[in-house]
Amino acid sequence: MVAAKICGLKTAETVDAAIAGGAFMIGFNFFARSPRSLSPALAGELGQRVPPTIARVGLVVDAGDDEIAAILAEATLDLLQLHGHETPDRVAAVKARFGLPVMKVVSVAEVGDVAAARAYEDVADRLLFDTKPPKSLANALPGGNAISFDWGLLKGAAFRLPWMLAGGLHAGNLAEAVQATGARAVDTSSGVEDRPGEKNVNKIKEFLAVAHSL
Numbered sequence: 001m002v003a004a005k006i007c008g009l010k011t012a013e014t015v016d017a018a019i020a021g022g023a024f025m026i027g028f029n030f031f032a033r034s035p036r037s038l039s040p041a042l043a044g045e046l047g048q049r050v051p052p053t054i055a056r057v058g059l060v061v062d063a064g065d066d067e068i069a070a071i072l073a074e075a076t077l078d079l080l081q082l083h084g085h086e087t088p089d090r091v092a093a094v095k096a097r098f099g100l101p102v103m104k105v106v107s108v109a110e111v112g113d114v115a116a117a118r119a120y121e122d123v124a125d126r127l128l129f130d131t132k133p134p135k136s137l138a139n140a141l142p143g144g145n146a147i148s149f150d151w152g153l154l155k156g157a158a159f160r161l162p163w164m165l166a167g168g169l170h171a172g173n174l175a176e177a178v179q180a181t182g183a184r185a186v187d188t189s190s191g192v193e194d195r196p197g198e199k200n201v202n203k204i205k206e207f208l209a210v211a212h213s214l
């Protein structure tokens with residue numbers, strides 16, 4: 001069984017589908033430019049539907065303390081996902097300031113990017129390997145671009161932290177991705193959508209069913 005996070009949820013229906021399907025993490029996206037972003041108030045409301053067995057993840061990009069504090073004032077979260085250029089010192093500072101575990105996103109395009117994850121092993125609680133936005137993609141977001149990176153870059157890689165694979169994953173390629181990387185946890189956003197920001201309940205359940213079958 002591979003653990004699965006569904007990221008970018010912003011409706012009760014899709015949160016309930018992720019819960020029913022056995023997600024181990026549910027991601028709330030606070031990056032304003034994202035079509036998946038939601039208000040801290042709505043995240044707080046949706047988070048109350050989530051049982052304690054599922055982690056409520058708050059996704060921010062190069063957020064300052066004031067931004068994170070404003071989110072936490074309205075939404076109870078179990079993990080912060082730092083999806084920007086946050087340094088190891090910034091990760092440590094966020095953990096110390098807010099007392100929450102931190103998952104640091106490592107954006108991958110080449111082998112050196114994977115090696116860069118080592119710098120976070122002593123400060124973060126989890127790592128998430130996601131596709132580095134290609135420079136050729138106009139208006140690319142820091143994540144959620146529905147693009148996979150070369151999974152071979154993670155083959156045989158070992159980290160002192162639990163890590164998760166993301167980037168262009170969907171029910172149709174998940175088995176290959178897990179086989180190629182040895183990932184024991186995966187994450188998707190676009191892969192369970194009909195259009196950017198519009199999650200599909202059946203795609204959520206299918207992705208989770210495939211993850212649990214591996």
Ligand SMILES: O=C(O)c1ccccc1NCC(=O)[C@H](O)[C@H](O)COP(=O)(O)O
Nearest residue numbers: 007034143144145146167168188189190
């Ligand atoms: O999903 C977004 O719109 C997004 C925007 C800005 C930063 C991060 C974002 N998503 C974070 C995630 O954890 C996604 O699940 C991950 O990037 C994979 O996305 P996808 O390739 O669409 O499955």
